Every structure is written in C-alpha cells, then in structure tokens.
Amino acid sequence: MVPSSDHPAVETRGLTVYYGDRPGLLDVSLAVPRHRIVAIIGPSGCGKTTFLRCINRLNDEIRGVRIEGRVLVDGVDVYRSGVQLEALRKRVGMVFQKSNPFPMSIRDNVTFGPRMAGVPERELGAEMVERSLRLAGLWDEVRDLLDRSALDLSGGQQQRLCVARALANQPDILLLDEPASALDPISTAKVEETLLQLKERYTIVVVTHNLQQAARIADDTAFLMDGRLVEVASTTTLLTNPKERLTEAYITGRFG
C-alpha cells in the first residue's frame, strides 16, 4: 500500500459490526483526512473502540464478530483478501487506554516492533531509538535511562513510551484509545502536546471521553451513539453549535 493523497487516510463506508446478535456499529461512514486529528466521542458502549479496532482489524480476533461495509486505508479495503495483517498493523499503529510497556528496557520496548517485523539489528541502533522517543516527546526525560526497565517510568512516561513504540514501526496512522484517561493533568498535557506535534507526519484517530481533550487536540470530532455516527464536524462547531439534538444532549450532559 503506497500512501496516495487522493484518498482520505482512513475511510469507512457503511461499516457495520455485529458481536453475535449484538450490534457494535451500524452503517458508519466516516472519512479521516490525512494529517488531521479526529476525535471519536460518545457514551460508554457506543462503538468508539469497536470503530478504532476495525481500522487495524483487531476485531478479527473476537469470536462471533461479523463485519460488513468497507474500511479503506489509503483507499485500499483492509478486509479484502490478500491484505497482510502484519503490514496493515505496521502502517496503523495503536496505543491503548492503559499503558502497556513490555517488562524490558526502555530501549528494547522501542525496538521491539521493528525487530519482530524483521528489521535487521543494524537498523535498530541508537539513532532509531532516539528518533522514536523524540517524536513521542520522551527523549529528554529518558536519554540517560535507556537501559532501565520501562516499568520504572511514571504513568505518563509509560504512555508516551507506548506512543514511541508505535512510532518505531514508522506507521502512517496512529489510533489511540483513551490514551490519557488514566493520567494526571500534567502527563495528559504532555501526551496531548505530543499528538499535536505528530499531526504533521501522521494521521491520528483518538477515542476520548474527555470533551475538553477533543477540543484541545482534534481538528474534527465524530459523535457515536448506540453504534451509529450521529454527527461529525469540526471540533469547534460540534462543541459549540452541534446540528443534532442528540449531540447537544450528550455534550451538555442532558441525557436521559
């Protein structure tokens, strides 16, 4: 898959997901333009994470899942036969809600992905480690601690290490599932600053429960409810003057 500017970085068309009989997503069509940050908001269980996990096909692992519609990454349907999962997940990096550094050194965490992908050892040197950690905004804090265990880092540092680990694979797209929900405000700010910096090189889709976080970092925000895409708009418009009453009710806390 070669990035092409003709297509959105990510696009879903009529994406529908069933877990057995239970719908996870219903007919979601959403385009994520290149070098934008798009936030996905919505109540718990609305399908945010399901949406994210369809983009790099993490849902494939779930028993009884049925996926309809299309998911296009750079215009290529990731569910068509012949798409290699490893190649897809290298292009589409993911960071989870709970930071999950591997119990190894900071350096080895960063080199883990490329090493697994068969990148030769000579390319996994200091330069590559520094580049990834710099991109994740962590370099200055850990440059002298590279051989220390990643588990010694603070929560915010661990999460940025996970971003660095995802970036080491040189993806084009970064998916983040509530990346700052367990972090204090200072660590949150650092993760957010990192994402804003990364926007120049990557396309970012971030699931968040925090509307202020969406307001701070996302160009566009999509609101999901009961598996459906209710509204997508520029973040400022969605948060100050949404078109749909359902969006207004959710973001003003007037549900039910």
Added chain:
Amino acid sequence: MQRIFDTDLDAIKQELLTMAGLAEKSLDDVAKVLTTGDPELARSVIERDDRIDRCELTIDRLGTEFIVRHHPMAGDLRFIITAIKIAPRLERIGDNAVNIARYVLDITTGPWSSPVSEVPRILAQARAMVTDVVKAFVSRDADKAREVIRRDDQVDRLYWDLFRALLERIRTDPDAVHSLITQVLVARFAERIGDQATNIAEEIIYLVEGAPVKHSPLPPTGNE
C-alpha cells in the same frame, strides 16, 4: 432534584434579569426626568448605577465560576458567553441613563425647559428596544432580536435629523446654545442606548443560532 449545573445556570440568568430590570427602571425614570426636570428622580438614577455595576461584576464572577465548574458545551457554552457579553452592554445602558440624568441636573441650576419633542421620542424608542431585547433574551427569540436590530436604523435617523435641526437652531439662536447642546448630547446618549440594545440583540442571535451576526449585514429572517 435540581442539578448543581442547572442551579448555577439559573443564578446567572436571574442576575442578568435583575440587572436588565434595574437598567429598565433607570430608563423609565430618566424619561420622566427629561420631561419634568425632577432633580430627586435624576439623583436616584445616578445612585442606582452602583447596583447595576455590581450586577455586572457578579455576572462576570458567576460566568467564570460556571466555566471552571462545569465546562459548558454547545447551547450552555453560548449562554455563558452571551451573559458575559450582555452584562457590559446593560451596564453601558445604565451609564447612558446616568449621563442623561447628570445633564438634566446640570441644566436645572436654572429653570428646566422641556426639550424638543424628538429627544424624549428617541429615548422612548431606544427604551422600547431595550424592553424587547430583554424579552427576546428570555424567550430566546432570534426573530424578535432581528426586529430590534432593524429598529436601530430608525433611531439613528431620528437622531441625525434632530442633530441637524438643532445645529441650525444654534446658528439662528446663539443665546440658547447651552440648552440646545445639552439636548444634542441627551439625544446622543439615548441613541447610544439603541446601539447597546442592538449589540445585545446580536448576542441573542448568536445564543440561539450559534453563528455570529456582528459586523455583517443583517441576514433575512426565515419568513421574509
């Protein structure tokens, strides 16, 4: 049980309505002052201004606290922004009433002579705009707010016609210059009250429709 959110929101709305009520009372009083020259009533307008100023400070404080406590979104966010922007307009309306009262007091060191009829007329029209814009705020009625904006042109026209007429009279009757200039200034303060009502109306349209209308030609209403 009412949510803290709604209680806090109501407090701001209530303070704004109190402030608007005080400003309207000052406008009613100053209209009487204009025709009667009553110095006591003029002084009561001046004294009331402190309370109006305090309302503005309270709305600033409540609005800021609301943002910090509740991170308002969408319609609630626009309401807070609107409240914080309307309050200084109401404060200016109060100031203009005070200015009129001061000029009348100043001139009543001699015998008060009623102004030419256009001066109270301009004030009455501006006063009516304030009444209607407060109603538009309470009922969140963008069409009513637009109607207020349209009426400002008429107040402006009345003022400029009067300005030219009084200028002419100053030329022909130089002895009356003090009284005539006072009337020009009072008419100007009244006209400014219309401008403040217009500014409030613009904020109300933003509150209701979410798009700014300031500094742009008045968009047509749906039924035009």
